[in-house]
Amino acid sequence: MTSPTPASSEPTERWYRACGVRIRSELELPGLAPARRTTDPDVTVRWGPVEAPERWPASGVAAWPSPEADVISWAGRAKLRLSASEMVVESDREPFARQCVVGPGLGVVLHRRGRLVLHGSAVEVAGRAVVLLGQKGAGKSTTAAALLARGHRLLTDDLVVIDLDGAGQPQCALGPIQMKLWPASAEALGLGAEVQPFVEGLDKGVWFGARPSPRPVPVAAVCSLTWGETLDLSPLAGARAFGAVFEHVYAPRFLGAEAGGRLIAPTARLCASAQVLRLARPPQLAELDRAVDQLEEDVARRTQHAAP
Numbered sequence: 001m002t003s004p005t006p007a008s009s010e011p012t013e014r015w016y017r018a019c020g021v022r023i024r025s026e027l028e029l030p031g032l033a034p035a036r037r038t039t040d041p042d043v044t045v046r047w048g049p050v051e052a053p054e055r056w057p058a059s060g061v062a063a064w065p066s067p068e069a070d071v072i073s074w075a076g077r078a079k080l081r082l083s084a085s086e087m088v089v090e091s092d093r094e095p096f097a098r099q100c101v102v103g104p105g106l107g108v109v110l111h112r113r114g115r116l117v118l119h120g121s122a123v124e125v126a127g128r129a130v131v132l133l134g135q136k137g138a139g140k141s142t143t144a145a146a147l148l149a150r151g152h153r154l155l156t157d158d159l160v161v162i163d164l165d166g167a168g169q170p171q172c173a174l175g176p177i178q179m180k181l182w183p184a185s186a187e188a189l190g191l192g193a194e195v196q197p198f199v200e201g202l203d204k205g206v207w208f209g210a211r212p213s214p215r216p217v218p219v220a221a222v223c224s225l226t227w228g229e230t231l232d233l234s235p236l237a238g239a240r241a242f243g244a245v246f247e248h249v250y251a252p253r254f255l256g257a258e259a260g261g262r263l264i265a266p267t268a269r270l271c272a273s274a275q276v277l278r279l280a281r282p283p284q285l286a287e288l289d290r291a292v293d294q295l296e297e298d299v300a301r302r303t304q305h306a307a308p
Contacts (some may be wrong), residue, residue, distance in 0.1 A: 015041070019110055019117075019161040019175045027089065030208060031102040031178035042162035043085055043109055045101055050079035050090040064257045067218040071109055072100075072254055082210075102176050103158050111251035111259065115164045116266040119248045121179075122155040122172045123147040124213040125299045128220030131160050131274075133248040138225040141244065142195055142285075144187040145207070146292045149189055153213040154179070159250065162219065164266050169218035170273050179207045188285040194257045219274040220299050228280030231287060233294045241276035242268060 011173040016023040017035035025045035052064050056076050064071040069083040078091040087105050091097035110117050121144035130147070132140045141157055148154055156175025163171040182204055186195040195205035212218045224236070224244040236244055246267045251259035277298070281291045 013037075017174075019115070019159060019173045020163065021110070021113070025101075027098055029098055029102055031098070031176045031206070033174070033177055033212065040242065041056065042113075043087065043106075045087045045089065045105075048081075048088040048090065050081045050088055052079070057128045061254065063254050063256070066260065070112070070255060072104060072108070074100060074210050080108075081105060082108045082112065084109065085145055096103045102178070106251040107159050108254060110159070110161055111255075114296045116164060116263060118160040118162065118245070118248035119158065119250050119253065121157045122160050122175075123167075124153040124155050124217050125220070125296060126303045127217055128271065128299055128303055129155055129217050130299055131172060131219060132164075132225060133160075133221040133245065134221065134225035138227070139185075139281075140225060141179050141181055141290075142160060142189075142288065143225060143279075143291065144297075145179055145181060145185065145189050145191065145210075146288050147295070150211050150292065150296070155217065156211040157210075161265070162270055163216065167233045170270050171216040172203070173216050174213060174255045176208060176214045177208070179199060179210055180204045181207055184285065188288070205288070219270070220302050221277055221295075222270065223279050226278065226280050227283050229282060230280070231282070231290055232278075232280045233291075234278050235250065236276045236278050242279065244276055245271055 014025050015035045015037050016029055018032045018034035021042035022035060022038055022039035023043045026047050027045055052071050056073055059075050061074045069081050071081050073079045077093050078097040082105060087101060089097050119133055121140045122129050122131045123125050123144050123308040126247040132143050134140050155172050157179045159175045162177055163173055181195055188191045191207055194209050195207045197205060222245055250261045250262050279289045279291060
């Protein structure tokens with residue numbers, strides 16, 4: 001049985017802003033941008049007991065969706081109860097719990113608040129957002145970090161929240177400002193000394209040194225990353241474009257396929273408003289610069305055509 005609150009900790013109120021919501025938290029969340037205290041948070045994060053409708057599994061990730069709140073467990077190491085306005089956290093491993101809150105926890109809360117959340121990274125290039133999607137290990141954060149090394153700004157890593165409320169171009173919100181990088185990627189990008197340990201048992205590290213974008217920006221392109229024998233950047237259209245984006249909507253990863261039902265229309269709108277691309281590259285990190293060259297050229301061309 002885990003303790004609801006680490007024994008050495010006393011609850012302390014901290015304030016953050018991410019993905020368009022104001023967060024009051026008893027946990028320190030270094031992956032989120034600090035914010036001023038207000039009287040009316042959108043989301044509260046607190047320590048407390050979390051119960052599930054059945055026995056906790058001893059391994060893997062388990063979830064129990066319900067209309068009132070979703071419960072997620074990571075092998076009992078961290079348990080979250082998630083509603084649209086609150087995260088309750090039970091864990092005696094605070095570093096691990098932080099990552100669960102900043103990633104899946106926030107992603108599910110935003111889903112419950114009606115937002116389109118994608119699992120990926122986004123970088124501001126020439127005043128527009130380039131959203132990077134792909135399966136685990138496809139190089140989303142590595143490609144984003146390579147763009148940052150050229151002077152571009154980070155919009156978000158892990159959670160990409162698209163604002164479709166306005167009548168104009170979809171906007172990419174400012175999200176988590178930490179980046180998770182594999183050791184080889186960190187070394188290749190010259191960031192090895194700046195990457196901190198992630199959590200026990202995982203090889204990835206966390207980099208907090210990215211220069212964040214100061215504001216949300218319109219989405220220029222959504223790029224699906226994959227591996228290939230040769231470098232190829234090509235547009236996708238119709239069902240192929242929709243499928244390349246929809247497979248990375250965030251909530252179904254934890255709550256099951258039914259959670260994606262109401263995200264079909266928002267995903268279709270995003271695909272109709274922004275170019276969807278497929279970027280295939282050989283896995284060697286030496287090919288990364290050429291891939292980033294093509295992305296920069298593509299966005300520059302689209303930005304030029306969009307200018308009045």
